[in-house]
Amino acid sequence: MRLLLAYARLVERVLVRIGMAAxxxxxxxxxxxxxxxxxxxxxxxxxxVGSTRLQELEWHLHMALxxxxxxxxxxxxxxxxxxxxxxxxxxxxxxxxxxxxxxxxAVPYCLVLLNYGAxxxxxxxxxxxxxxxxxxxxxxxxxxxxxxxGLLLLLAAVTAVLARLIVFxxxxxxxxxxxxxxxxxx
Numbered sequence: 001m002r003l004l005l006a007y008a009r010l011v012e013r014v015l016v017r018i019g020m021a022a023x024x025x026x027x028x029x030x031x032x033x034x035x036x037x038x039x040x041x042x043x044x045x046x047x048x049v050g051s052t053r054l055q056e057l058e059w060h061l062h063m064a065l066x067x068x069x070x071x072x073x074x075x076x077x078x079x080x081x082x083x084x085x086x087x088x089x090x091x092x093x094x095x096x097x098x099x100x101x102x103x104x105x106a107v108p109y110c111l112v113l114l115n116y117g118a119x120x121x122x123x124x125x126x127x128x129x130x131x132x133x134x135x136x137x138x139x140x141x142x143x144x145x146x147x148x149x150g151l152l153l154l155l156a157a158v159t160a161v162l163a164r165l166i167v168f169x170x171x172x173x174x175x176x177x178x179x180x181x182x183x184x185x186x
Contacts, residue, residue: 001171004163005179011160012075015153019072022065029061052135060143067150071157077181092169095181099165102158110155114148121145 036054039045073079086094123129125141167179 001167001175005167005171005175008160008163008167008179011156011163015071015075015157015160018153019069022068025061025065025068029058029065032057032061050135052131052133053137056131056133056137060137063143064146067146068153070150071153074154074157075160091180095165095168098181099162099169102162102165106158107155107162110151110158114151114155117144117148117151121148 032054035046036051036058039054040051045051070079083094086097089097121141121144124144128138129140130136130138131140161181164179164181168176168181171179
């Protein structure tokens with residue numbers, strides 16, 4: 001049980017560090033958006049860049065930011081959660097519901113998307129896929145690969161939460177208290 005809790009803590013630390021480092025993409029994306037707005041407002045185009053490339057770069061950066069933060073958001077319980085069905089339940093009942101939902105929905109979802117997404121990214125790389133726009137960005141495989149990486153981060157987060165839930169539900173009292181999921185309540 002201690003090993004499961006240590007695993008969960010290690011994964012959580014790694015995911016939060018990745019998420020915090022990816023936070024700098026927000027600053028970069030803001031600069032790209034401002035550059036695009038200003039250059040379009042004044043009718044000035046940066047040679048070789050253009051508004052289409054800047055707009056595509058915006059959504060590439062936004063997607064990268066989201067995918068690199070998704071694992072950290074889940075382990076920190078910062079994701080959207082609608083707990084109407086379990087809001088009045090005991091912490092153990094909430095933990096059981098989360099455990100079952102992770103095993104029935106989250107793990108299969110991640111595995112199916114990882115399986116199909118790998119082929120999706122690989123075909124994009126091999127085919128040299130780029131933007132459909134003549135002035136768009138090349139290398140469409142980069143954001144597709146980042147989507148795969150984000151799903152791996154989400155799967156790691158799910159396994160960390162599963163480890164915590166197992167310790168919380170089945171571990172000794174002192175470890176169960178340390179493994180209490182953030183949404184379990186007092």
